[in-house]
Amino acid sequence: HHTHEPFILCFFFQWEVVQKTLNGSQLYTYSICNVGEREQDNWLRTTFIQRRPSASRVFVELQFIVRDCNSFGASSLTCKETFNLFSSESDADVGTTFRKGQFKKVATIAPDEITGKKELRINTETRVVENLSLKGFYLAIQDIGACVALLSLRVYYKICPATIQSLASFPETVAGGENQALREVSGECVENAISEGLPRIYCTVDGEWVVPVGQCQCKPGYEETEDACKECLPGFFKAEASSGKCEPCPANTQGLDTGALFCPCMDGFYRAPTDPPTGPCSGLPSAPRDLVATTSHLSVGKLLLSWRPPEHTGGRTDITYSIECLRCEGPVCQSCGEKIRYEPANVGLTLTKVTVSELDAHLNYTFTVEAHSGVSAFASQAMPQAHKLPLTNPPKITSMRLVKQNPTSLSLSWEVSPKPRVQARPIRYELTYRKKDDNLDVTTYTVLILEKNSVQIPDLSPGTAYLFRVQALGSDGSPGGSSIEEQYETLSEGHLAHNNTAVISGAAIGGAVMLLIVVIVLFLHRRSVLFFFLNEQLKPLKTYVDPHTYEDPNIAVLKFATEIHPSHITKQKVIGAGEFGEVYRGILKVPGRKEVAVAVKTLKPGYTEKQRQDFLSEASIMGQFAHQNIIRLEGVVTKFKHAMIVTEYMENGALDRYLRDHDGEFSAYQLVGMMRGIAAGMKYLSDMSYVHRDLAARNILVNNTLECKVSDFGLSRVLEDDPEGTYTTSGGKIPIRWTAPEAIAYRKFTSASDVWSFGIVMWEVMAFGERPYWDMSNHEVMKAINEAFRLPAPMDCPSAVYQLMLQCWLQDRSKRPRFGDIVSLLDKLLRSPESLKAIADFDPRVSIRLPSTSGSDGPPFRCVPEWLESIKMSQYGENFTCAGIVSMDQVMQMKNEDIKNIGVRLPGHLKRIAYSILGLKDQTSTLIL
Known part of the structure; x- marks a missing residue:
């Protein structure tokens, strides 16, 4: 690369x-x-x-x-x-x-x-x-x-080198920078391949291709071979564009050319109009065998004809029989006419016998039994052997009826005549309906094309009359005879309420009796009952159920998530790329509900069933939660080709990036408020016996009111019983910097390990998104923690907040606070803002740089650029140089006004530089902030 x-x-x-x-x-x-x-x-x-x-x-x-x-x-x-x-x-x-x-x-x-x-x-x-x-x-x-x-x-x-993926060719692309972590690249299908949409892929900053979108497929007559589409060999065919291979020509067909879409029938073999063009061809059936006529002395003018099936059926099972009768007087023979009666019939017989009656005495009758199949019509017609459906006249609609009515929907069905036989494709119907409205200038018609003779029409207005008209369509799409226009009306909402009056009345009486009992108990045992209610109010009403305990994971999705029709979702733009596909910002418009902005996670094409189940398992988890500090699941799309997970949209994105972009812009009170929201969400999860396992600022989302919500519930499924799961999961390595030591060493994931992670999140918040443990390697982090090293207090961090962090990082997990205790303490701090004024000790030599290993007690920085880089303020190097401040001695003499005068204006940057100078000076420094 x-x-x-x-x-x-x-x-x-x-x-x-x-x-x-x-x-x-x-x-x-x-x-x-x-x-x-x-x-x-x-x-x-x-x-x-x-x-x-x-x-x-x-x-x-x-x-x-x-x-x-x-x-x-x-x-x-x-x-x-x-x-x-x-x-x-x-x-x-x-x-x-x-x-x-x-x-x-x-x-x-x-x-x-x-x-x-x-x-x-x-x-x-x-x-x-x-x-x-x-x-x-x-x-x-x-x-x-x-x-x-x-x-x-x-x-x-x-x-990202030029590549071919899923039969799409992508050009060599230069990797983007940090401000464009994913560079979208459009590709082209290789020769003789097609795609519904433009194939796309993303180039990462590391020069790797990820998340291909839009799969190309070989055209009919071509199959995939080593990133190319090759013509089907003679004797093979492929009828549709797909990723499948060419198939051998079926029985009684021949494939003489390359690139065949279907195999034509051999001479003497045919396909019926209802046969698929990819199926085998059939021969004509041979004649029925052993025709016998049996008469009865008890019934004059009546006989029974019976025979055996033909020896050769031509490879078909749709064999029927027809009877032809000739009446002969001397040498002259003529058709028996309509006088003769046949039971059950003389054509379309499937049984090998028929009763003939109304015969005249003393006449000679000649009966001929002929076997037919779906290809018999080709015996006397010179028709092309390629599969063609004849144009048929559609049946007529004879009646329409109302099956079910609700305030917002109607269910209808209709009868057709003659009833359609089984055929390759069902008859289609065109249903047109509109509101019964005298003002025809603004009438809106809705047209539905259906393949069934019944339909449920949703999203109707309550108490409104609608006019319906239905007609059948021929195989060429031409309309048939229309039914008369029928009128049906939806129920009014008041009517539905009337039907429920008895139920509501009963519930009201029961509720009144229950209320009376509660009042009496409260009067007698006021304190104990009040304590009971307060605790029940805070405790979730259910316990988390692991969706992977279901034998069929699809059942878990249906149980915990709401199905959304994809037509209600409008995708607007890509805002990220996850493990399974792209993430979009979109709009969700469900009938009867207000339009809302949503985030839409998609599943990339070509997924396996396991990937689909893993993708939807997060929705099965999220669907069980209902709390203002937990990301809300709007629903899922599972019953259509493209699976999706739809969640509420958080305008400000991930917390760590948001804090880095607004470094120094929030007060300690506001930051503690953010922590309180995260802790409340984690308390809710803990009370439901759910362990998050991947709590970090990157997995906290922020909306436009600065409300923080816990998200990303995908990690828990991997580590349950996997002996190798300590470090490796399907999503990558365990986040060592955020994970409790017992979880790393022994896979002891509990709410107490989530509390450790919450302490790291608190540090991230107070440090405005700085990376925990800076540039230390994972091995160095684990070694330092085991040697009792803990992250130092971030700059300007209240002492009470830092003490809570240290409590979260206790080695003995049983001594760490619970999330309920954390929420109570943060609430107490927010009720007393003056408690946030006492600032924890801050040493920039430790908290901004890696701990020194040289053993020197001298100055930590040798020059101004080195010092500015250590506190991530290198962009102000030119400001210091232009102001003539080129040595660390000059830096240590600076005051707050001096920092402003050289061009540092942002409050967060001003504070970072000033506090760093304060840390460099003697503790008795008189620097005024």
Whole structure:
């Protein structure tokens, strides 16, 4: 996924090209080692690197060696063990012109391994340069007093390579940046493939394709072979566009050409009009055998004809028989005419016998029995052997009747004559209806095309008369005879209420008696009953049921979720991509309800049944919850091709990103209010015996009133009995930074482990979405927790809030507070805002940077850019430089007004910089905030 740009390095000030021998190989490096001199500022710049227009994000990989400052002895007082990476954009090559002010800092580069006196240790570090927009750029290395050798500098960007997925071809695409994490790419179906919609896919920032949408399928006559569509071989066919393979020609057919849509019949074999074109062909039946006529002396003029079925049926089962009678007088024979009677009939017989009566005495009769099948008509007609349905006249509608009526719906059925026989496709009916309205200029007609002779019509107005007309359609879509126009009326709502009066009256009487009993009990036992009611009011009325305990998961979906018709959902735009497909913002308009904004999770095409069940299981979980701080499930779509989960729409998205975008804009009181909402939702889940297992700020959604709601209920299903589930699930790794130690080590997931996670969420909220444990690896996090390390208090965090966090992170899970206790404590803090004024101790050297491992007690930062980067305020580096503040001593003399004067205006940024300066100064500092 890497594309490299060639360049060379230009050196300015002090850098030297040095030849070294490493592992027996000669190599050249750029080196500098002025560790004994003060105020070093040495630069090494690349030549102009042209940028591909769509590559706005590039990666810089550096290989380098840094000497241990301790190895220089007394001369190491000013020695550094880091250097800086800078970048500068330009639309043209400026040659050797070099101005430091045009460069902005990308990162401070620190070695993982420091080289001592004996063994060389090579470090490799990669950094990202974002938001490039001009024609090219320069990179520069700044040395501020280290002994460093640069072995290589590699620049590349990531691409999603050209690919073919689901028979759709997608071009090579440059991966987007952080502001475009998913880049949508449209593709084209490969040759001889088609798709209902435009195939699309997403390119991630890591150069990987995800979530293909819109599957291409091979055209009729073609099958999929290695990402291409190949013609069916002779002797094979494919009738429809699908992902299936070509099928062998059925019996009595022949396939002589490639790319066949169907196989024509062999000579002497035929398909009936009702046979599918993909089925076998049939021959004509042979003659019936052993025709016998039996007379009775008791019944004059009557005989019984019987025979055996034909020896060969032609491969068909729809064999019928017809009887032809000739009456002969001498040499002259003529048809017996209508005088003769047959029981049960003389045509269309399925039995092998018939009774003939009303015969005249002393005459010769000749009876011929002929066998027929669905292809017999082809014996005397030169018709093409390709399957064609003849155009038939549709039957006429003889009557219409009302089956059921409600205030908002009517059920109708109708009779047809003659009744249709079984055929390849059912007769279709056109039903037209309208309100009975004298003002015909504004009358609205509704037309339905139906394949059944019955229908239920919903969404009607109560107490309203409607006029209905129905007609049958022929096989070519032509209308048949219409019925008379019938009028039916929906019930009024008052009528329905009248029918329920007795029930309501009975309920009212029962309720009055119950109320009287309650009043008496309250009078006698006021305290105990009041306590009972208060507790019952707070306790959910049901317990969570795991949908995976159902033998058929589809039953769980139907039990806990409401089915929505897809016509009620309007998808507007993609707002994300989940494990199973795209997530849309949309509108839900259910008849009789107000239109609401919703989030629509979709299931991508080509899913397996297990994926569909996993996808819908989240809806089975959400459907059991009803709380204002739990994301609300609107319903599901399961009975149609494209499954969907529909939830309420949260305008401000995920909590962590929302807080990062509004850093410093909320007071501690507002942040505690957000925590209280999350805790209330978790208390509800805990009371229902539900363990979330993935509680984190990224799984909390925020609406436009800043109300927080718990979401994402997909993780719990994976870890129940899976011995490997401690670290790996279908959704990726367990979130180590948010998970309690006993859950990581022993899979002990309980409400107490959710409480630990809630403590991490509190920290995220107070730190405005900062990543817990910063850049520490998962292994380092687990090791630190086991050694009793806990996250320090975020900047400006109330002491009471931080103490609650520490209670949530107690090693012994039995000593952690319950969610009910947490809600009570947060309520108490919100009722007494003055309790939030006492601020917990804040040390920026610990809470913003990784803990130092050097053992040095000296200043934590060697220069202003390094300090600004550590508190994630590097964008103000130029402000400090222009104001002449270039040393940490000058920074520590700054006051609040000084910070404002250099151009820091945002309250959150102002506070972050000011508190960091306060942490750097002595505890007796008089800095006024």
